[in-house]
Amino acid sequence: MFAAFDFDVIARSWGYLFRVGMVFTLQLTVFAMAGGIVLGTLLALMRQSGLKIVAFFAGAYVNLVRSVPLVLVIFWFYFLVPYLAAWVIGAAEPVEVGAFWSALITFTLFEAAYYCEIMRGGILAVPRGQAAAALALGMGHWQAMRLIVLPQAFCHMIPVLLTQTIVLFQDVSLVYVLSIPDFVGAASKVAQRDGRLVEMYSFVALVYFVMCFALSRMVLRLQRRIAIA
Amino acid sequence: MNYHWNWGIFFQLSPDGVHTYLGTLLAGLGWTVATALSAWLMALALGIAVGTVRSLPGAWPQRLASGYVELFRNIPLLVQMFLWFFVLPELLPVAAGDALKALPNASFLTATICLGFFTSARVAVQVAAGIDAVAACHKLAARALGMRLSQVYRFVLLPLGLRIVLPPLTSEFLNVIKNSSVALTIGLMELTASARAVQEFSFQVFEAFTAATVIYLLVNLATVTLMRVIERRTALVGGA
Numbered sequence: 091m092f093a094a095f096d097f098d099v100i101a102r103s104w105g106y107l108f109r110v111g112m113v114f115t116l117q118l119t120v121f122a123m124a125g126g127i128v129l130g131t132l133l134a135l136m137r138q139s140g141l142k143i144v145a146f147f148a149g150a151y152v153n154l155v156r157s158v159p160l161v162l163v164i165f166w167f168y169f170l171v172p173y174l175a176a177w178v179i180g181a182a183e184p185v186e187v188g189a190f191w192s193a194l195i196t197f198t199l200f201e202a203a204y205y206c207e208i209m210r211g212g213i214l215a216v217p218r219g220q221a222a223a224a225l226a227l228g229m230g231h232w233q234a235m236r237l238i239v240l241p242q243a244f245c246h247m248i249p250v251l252l253t254q255t256i257v258l259f260q261d262v263s264l265v266y267v268l269s270i271p272d273f274v275g276a277a278s279k280v281a282q283r284d285g286r287l288v289e290m291y292s293f294v295a296l297v298y299f300v301m302c303f304a305l306s307r308m309v310l311r312l313q314r315r316i317a318i319a
Numbered sequence: 320m321n322y323h324w325n326w327g328i329f330f331q332l333s334p335d336g337v338h339t340y341l342g343t344l345l346a347g348l349g350w351t352v353a354t355a356l357s358a359w360l361m362a363l364a365l366g367i368a369v370g371t372v373r374s375l376p377g378a379w380p381q382r383l384a385s386g387y388v389e390l391f392r393n394i395p396l397l398v399q400m401f402l403w404f405f406v407l408p409e410l411l412p413v414a415a416g417d418a419l420k421a422l423p424n425a426s427f428l429t430a431t432i433c434l435g436f437f438t439s440a441r442v443a444v445q446v447a448a449g450i451d452a453v454a455a456c457h458k459l460a461a462r463a464l465g466m467r468l469s470q471v472y473r474f475v476l477l478p479l480g481l482r483i484v485l486p487p488l489t490s491e492f493l494n495v496i497k498n499s500s501v502a503l504t505i506g507l508m509e510l511t512a513s514a515r516a517v518q519e520f521s522f523q524v525f526e527a528f529t530a531a532t533v534i535y536l537l538v539n540l541a542t543v544t545l546m547r548v549i550e551r552r553t554a555l556v557g558g559a
Contacts (some may be wrong), residue, residue, distance in 0.1 A: 154532075154536070157493075157497075157535055157536050157539045158497070158531075158532050158535045158536070159496075159497040159498070159499075159500035159501075159511055159535065160497070160500075161500040161501060161503065161511050162500060162511045162514070162528065162531055162532065162535070165511070165514075165515060165518075165528060166528050166532075169518075169524045169525070169528070170525075173322070260394075260395035260396070261395070263395040263397045263398060264395075264397055264501070266397060266504065267503070267504065274395070274397060274398060278401075287401075287405040287406065287409070288405070288406050288409045288410065291398065291401045291402055291405055291406050292402070292406060294398055294401075295394045295398050295399070295402055298393065298394050298395055298398060299390070299393045299394050302392075302393035302394070303389060303393045306389075306392075306393065
């Protein structure tokens, strides 16, 4: 079965796969995670807001994003971002944004909806007395949130946030539909050029499996450590 | 912004000369529903089996079931699609591989099998959790009544456990519908692929994607409503 397996094609394309593909995938994962958590936390605060209209819009955004497939969202933003950029800087024509920025904006906005629900759970899990005590000490609403509630919510939710990040790391592979050379995209370019689909896709699956398995084990250990404390 | 909106585009004839663009989208919806439903049935059957194994006493059943879950959870869905579609036929004996590639609707079958396995791992975790949630005393009481372990599962643990995990299973079904869009990478003309086709032929990007988004929202709404009815019908009197 593996008699015709050509390990050489992997060795030959190693640099392209990892220094171009994997670097893109990891960069996009880390930046989209950071952006997604910040934006998601803001959305979570908006959903908890006393202003009905603010809470409504945040809720509508989260539910909308969570009801459509990521592939469709990627297409949406691929075409929408040039118009958005033109609108932001006041240009008359749609702006060329480039693969990385387009993908980063897409994943940040998409993942924010998922991080939002996690952070909302975290905020709700902080006992109400904490916020009340902070207010009684003379803190304002934002101070109480920033100094008391959010840090605790964030610490509680670190394992869940990291698990979502592993999902994000896997989801980045979908930029393949825009022919961007992320790890999968790079591998598939080599696979098609050399006619070595079996080797390349098996190798990609193996790399993802090892990385995600190791990461999820680390999250599990972290979760146990936090649970005892 | 000089974008020319044209909502009438859906009633124009598409390049295939038979369907309107709306027809293209509806055909896509058909494939999405067909893929999601058949993958879901497969995922339920496999997931309940693996989830049951995971809850069995002893280290080996649990190890086996965890291995299954980890395998399907730690490889991106897109890569799994490629493995089933491009790699599997090459690893089989030549005749079997060729027969597989020549199947009509090969991408539909592949997408269903891939999504079925992928989703079954997630269903298994939930089913195992549901069985765990049924109090241990149920199990002891059933054993005390003289039931064999297989009977305990059939008459007590599964009927109770599955009802408990019905809400998370609903969101898993919504995920199957969304995940079926990944099958466009292996050539299945499901809803997202159809919207992309409408966009490519008519150049009406935002109308095509808006229509697809609205259809996904309606499908989600219908699913959630249907599952609520099922939840109400199967609810346990007085809770679990």
